[in-house]
Amino acid sequence: MQDKMFYKDLAFTGAKDFKSGKLGRREFLYLCALAGVASSSVIAGDAEAAANEIVLWNWGGDAVKCHTSAFGAAFTKESGLPVKYDTSGPLQGKIKEMVNSGNVTADVADADAFDAISLGKSGHLEKIDYSVVDKKKVLEGFAWDYGVSIIFYGYAFMYDTKKFKGNPPSTWADFFNTKKYSGKRSLYKWANGSLEGALMADGVSKDKVYPMDLDRAINKIKSIKSDTIFWGSGSEAQQMIVNGEVSMGMVWLNRAKAVEADTNGRYRLNMNEAIAMPGAYLVPKGNPAGRANVMKFIASCQVAERQIEILRCHGMTPSNPEAFGMIPDDLKRFAVTSKENLSRVLLNDPIWWAENGGNAVNSFLEAIG
Numbered sequence: 001m002q003d004k005m006f007y008k009d010l011a012f013t014g015a016k017d018f019k020s021g022k023l024g025r026r027e028f029l030y031l032c033a034l035a036g037v038a039s040s041s042v043i044a045g046d047a048e049a050a051a052n053e054i055v056l057w058n059w060g061g062d063a064v065k066c067h068t069s070a071f072g073a074a075f076t077k078e079s080g081l082p083v084k085y086d087t088s089g090p091l092q093g094k095i096k097e098m099v100n101s102g103n104v105t106a107d108v109a110d111a112d113a114f115d116a117i118s119l120g121k122s123g124h125l126e127k128i129d130y131s132v133v134d135k136k137k138v139l140e141g142f143a144w145d146y147g148v149s150i151i152f153y154g155y156a157f158m159y160d161t162k163k164f165k166g167n168p169p170s171t172w173a174d175f176f177n178t179k180k181y182s183g184k185r186s187l188y189k190w191a192n193g194s195l196e197g198a199l200m201a202d203g204v205s206k207d208k209v210y211p212m213d214l215d216r217a218i219n220k221i222k223s224i225k226s227d228t229i230f231w232g233s234g235s236e237a238q239q240m241i242v243n244g245e246v247s248m249g250m251v252w253l254n255r256a257k258a259v260e261a262d263t264n265g266r267y268r269l270n271m272n273e274a275i276a277m278p279g280a281y282l283v284p285k286g287n288p289a290g291r292a293n294v295m296k297f298i299a300s301c302q303v304a305e306r307q308i309e310i311l312r313c314h315g316m317t318p319s320n321p322e323a324f325g326m327i328p329d330d331l332k333r334f335a336v337t338s339k340e341n342l343s344r345v346l347l348n349d350p351i352w353w354a355e356n357g358g359n360a361v362n363s364f365l366e367a368i369g
Contacts, residue, residue: 051290053082054297057106060087066313067110075300081293092119099124099285107287107294113278113350114357116147121354126283132295137302137320139337141347147280150301151316154253154336154345155193156274158260158267163247170272175248176201176220178227183247186240187221189230191364192353193250193275194221196346200273210349214360218367230368241267254315257334269334274345276336279316311335 054075056067064085072083088094090109096119098104109115119125125146135143142149159169160183169181175197178185187194198220199209221228229245231237234252241249242262249267251259256269281298283291300306307318308326317335318324324337332338336345353360 051288051293053084054108054289054294055084055086055106056108056110057086057088057090058110059089060085062314063087063110066310066316069313070306070309071297071301074303074306075297078300079293079296081289081297083297090115095119095282095284096122096124102286104284104286104288106284107289108297109282109284110150111147111280111282112353113142113144113147113149113280113348114353116144116280116282117350117354119282120144120146124285126285126287126291126294128283128298129291129295132292133299134302137304137322139319139321142278142319144280144350147282148298149278149319150281150298151279151307151310151319152276152336153279153316154274154276155188155197155250156253156256156269156271157197157248157250158241158256158269159248160244160266161268162266168268168270169248170270172197172201172273173203176224178224181248183227184229184245185224185227186229186231186237186246186249188237188250189232189365189368191357191361192277192348195360195364196275196348197250197273200346206273206346209346210352212352212356212360214356214363218363221364222367225368228368238262253317253334253336257315257331271333271336271341272344274336274341275348276317276345277348278319278350280350 058064058067064087068083076082086106090111092115095109098106116125127145128143128148130143133148138149157175161168163183164181169175174181175185195212195214195217196209198217199212200206202216202220229240231240234255237249237251238255238259240246241251241259253274259267260269281301283294287294302320304318304320304323304326307320307323310316311318311327311331315334317337319337324339324342327335327338332340335341
């Protein structure tokens, strides 16, 4: 009991420090949780300090700089609310833990679309308010009840133009054809993209990939297992190519331009049959800034020019169809939603991944282990 009173006193003192900028919101809300009191009751009436900023939860690195230049600065100018960042990575388990504990410290998570589907069903997210967020500013089919796509990222493969200069590979069937195209390959070890590529390589048309035949995909992966290196991070995938470890390698598309530059054009991106992955902004239930503020923030990120800036800065492709025709010439080849590429790519099905992702990843890891 004395401990609780002690922490409660600390929380009330912390509220003053939080308002003055001496204490971060994460630390302040942690004190509130220790004290067993709601942040709003601690701040009492005039402050509502937790509503005085938006905290975007992402993976850090360039994402912070680029989200600030593309989205944060403009929103702050419009609303007066600063945008701050939690860079610890919004994994599903972390989001569940945050909401279940009642210690919600983030307002919006820059996550995957399948996270929005899963966490919406489990009751951990706020519904997207489509009277504020505009469905017309999202590629059709990529605005869900509990999440909305702001950007796309994706997977494709790069190949050694020196090794394959006569007849370069242009399909996943070529990627998996180790007799015609010799050398080591690299694939993503966490299954996303790799399974879709395997099915297309096995003759499945893009419109028939989902629902995925998991056994068929796994068997195709096994057929080139001895010629394949599996990577777990974007930097690892990039280095495998730059260092010449592989003749063909799957990459995250936002790294492809840099790889071409780092290899002086020796390795070139193939965008045919690329896998377009929808990112999603989702809102943890009980977000401190309140539902109204966070929906205004999400809506502000739909502005076409701002999505072009995130593409320039971070290589993430716009989800707003208005922006597709605005993509700069030097970036069109690398953007899954450019008019040149949209008809050639496979659009990931986040509902399938939300329902089957755990089993798919486990089966994949068992097969490549």
